[in-house]
Amino acid sequence: MKKSSNFFKYFIILFVISGALVLGSFFGVLNPVIGPATRIVSPVVSFFDSLSQKIKGNDTDLNVEELKKNNDDLRRKINELTLEISALKELKVENESLRAQLKFSESIAQKTVAATVVSRDPSNFSKTIVIDRGSKNGIKKGMAVLSDGFFAGKIYDVTSYTATVLLLTDSNFEISGFVQESRALGLVKGQIGSGLVMEMIPQDEKVSINDTIVTSNIQSEIPEGLVVGKVTEVDKESQGLFQKASVVPFINLEQLKYVVIVLGG
Amino acid sequence: MKKLFIVFLVLVSLILEISFFPNFKFFGVIPNIFLMLILAFLFILPEKYTFYSAFWGSLMLGLFSNLFLGSEALVIIFLLLILILSHTYIFTSINYFLLIFFSFFVTLFYDSLILIFYKLAGYKTDFIYFLKNGFLFQILINGLLVIIFYYLIGHFWENLIKKEERSRLLR
Numbered sequence: 525m526k527k528s529s530n531f532f533k534y535f536i537i538l539f540v541i542s543g544a545l546v547l548g549s550f551f552g553v554l555n556p557v558i559g560p561a562t563r564i565v566s567p568v569v570s571f572f573d574s575l576s577q578k579i580k581g582n583d584t585d586l587n588v589e590e591l592k593k594n595n596d597d598l599r600r601k602i603n604e605l606t607l608e609i610s611a612l613k614e615l616k617v618e619n620e621s622l623r624a625q626l627k628f629s630e631s632i633a634q635k636t637v638a639a640t641v642v643s644r645d646p647s648n649f650s651k652t653i654v655i656d657r658g659s660k661n662g663i664k665k666g667m668a669v670l671s672d673g674f675f676a677g678k679i680y681d682v683t684s685y686t687a688t689v690l691l692l693t694d695s696n697f698e699i700s701g702f703v704q705e706s707r708a709l710g711l712v713k714g715q716i717g718s719g720l721v722m723e724m725i726p727q728d729e730k731v732s733i734n735d736t737i738v739t740s741n742i743q744s745e746i747p748e749g750l751v752v753g754k755v756t757e758v759d760k761e762s763q764g765l766f767q768k769a770s771v772v773p774f775i776n777l778e779q780l781k782y783v784v785i786v787l788g789g
Numbered sequence: 790m791k792k793l794f795i796v797f798l799v800l801v802s803l804i805l806e807i808s809f810f811p812n813f814k815f816f817g818v819i820p821n822i823f824l825m826l827i828l829a830f831l832f833i834l835p836e837k838y839t840f841y842s843a844f845w846g847s848l849m850l851g852l853f854s855n856l857f858l859g860s861e862a863l864v865i866i867f868l869l870l871i872l873i874l875s876h877t878y879i880f881t882s883i884n885y886f887l888l889i890f891f892s893f894f895v896t897l898f899y900d901s902l903i904l905i906f907y908k909l910a911g912y913k914t915d916f917i918y919f920l921k922n923g924f925l926f927q928i929l930i931n932g933l934l935v936i937i938f939y940y941l942i943g944h945f946w947e948n949l950i951k952k953e954e955r956s957r958l959l960r
Contacts, residue, residue, distance in 0.1 A: 531836045531840070531870075531873050532870075534836060534837060534840040534841075535840070535866060535869070535870045535873075538840055538841075538843075538844045538862070538866045539863065539866045539867065539870075541844070541859075541862075542844070542859045542862035542863040542866055543859070543863060544859070545848070545857075545858050545859025545862065546857045546858070546859040546860055546863055548858075548859075549857035549858040549859060550857050554858055558852065558858055561852060562852045562853075565849065565852060568804070569804065569807055569808045569853065570808075572804050572807075572808040572809060573807075573808035573809075573811075573812070576808060576809045576812040576813065577812055580812050580813065642853075643807050643808050643811070643853045644808075644811035644812070645811070645853065645854055645855055646806045646807050646810070646811060646819055646850060646853060646854060647819070647854055647855075647856075647903060647907075648818055648819055648900070648919060648923055648927070649903070649904060649907055649912075649914045649919065650855050650907070650912065650914070652855055654853055680855070681855070688855060695913050695914065695915065696912055696913045778812075779812075
């Protein structure tokens with residue numbers, strides 16, 4: 525193999541351009557370019573992403589038997605929920621009358637926008653996904669992202685036509701939450717590896733295995749009551765002020781295909 | 790034809806790395822298929838093609854990662870310089886053992902440098918955890934990939950050049 529001696533020329537030119545791009549991206553100068561560029565490439569990447577999901581067997585479109593079974597399960601669930609709704613309606617009437625007496629403002633319905641997962645971060649160091657909706661669709665940094673009604677993560681970065689979602693299981697993920705059963709507050713964090721951990725739960729609070737963890741409204745962009753996961757292990761440190769719990773999300777975050785972003789009221 | 794062949798390989802490797810392998814992780818690890826392709830290119834193609842493939846490919850990779858655009862390109866271009874210098878002055882002849890050594894070196898340095906960029910971007914990562922859990926599988930898969938690429942692309946590239954020379958002579 526014959527090598528020419530002008531490799532240093534290519535190195536200098538491309539290294540300087542790459543450095544300039546990093547600086548441009550850091551100062552946000554490239555944002556108007558990155559958004560449309562990602563938008564152009566996204567359909568191709570998204571197509572291959574869904575194709576690989578189908579090959580892996582995560583796409584239910586292919587499995588008719590499973591669809592029938594899911595349909596039956598859902599019908600049964602609808603019957604159960606119909607009964608529950610009627611009971612809740614009664615409670616709502618009671619609640620409204622109590623709110624009126626206490627002069628509470630009405631809760632505001634949340635606006636949402638649906639998005640398709642375009643790609644997953646190809647590095648081994650972070651757990652993020654890119655979705656095909658951006659600031660042009662009203663998406664802002666910090667907004668909650670749901671999948672199948674469960675909390676999946678929050679918006680980490682936004683361009684005009686795409687957004688990056690930081691998944692619950694990423695080690696940079698942190699959110700305040702509480703145990704639905706005992707109302708005990710804590711800090712839910714993504715763990716390096718997999719899963720979640722809920723820390724800073726006061727020792728005197730009751731936390732049990734299979735308890736449900738939901739979001740609290742301490743962070744303004746994340747609505748209260750979004751279901752995060754269930755407790756699988758409780759670690760009560762005998763001499764510590766706090767206890768911690770291992771939490772597993774209800775959804776498989778590795779297989780997300782469609783998500784919903786909560787835009788707010 | 791040569792350029793088309795290179796563009797095709799770069800696009801296929803990027804699609805596999807961005808949208809295919811994140812769904813098919815090997816022991817929780819995504820192989821650096823694009824990086825290994827560039828490593829194989831380095832020992833087969835003229836460096837002009839290698840540098841341009843590395844630059845444009847890593848820019849596309851950067852569109853779907855959390856880092857500032859150009860970070861991957863900066864790292865890969867820098868690694869290419871080190872590899873070319875070591876290939877020119879130290880390891881002048883290439884063999885499969887050396888390819889595996891280079892793939893180990895490139896994987897380690899690429900991950901370390903990318904991690905520094907993550908830290909600079911204010912992102913929490915744990916390289917020690919990754920070293921303990923996924924790195925061994927990553928270097929094994931990457932080593933295997935670079936050998937396959939080197940053999941197949943080298944073979945195809947030689948045929949392409951022979952064909953071009955033959956058609957030139959006929960003209």
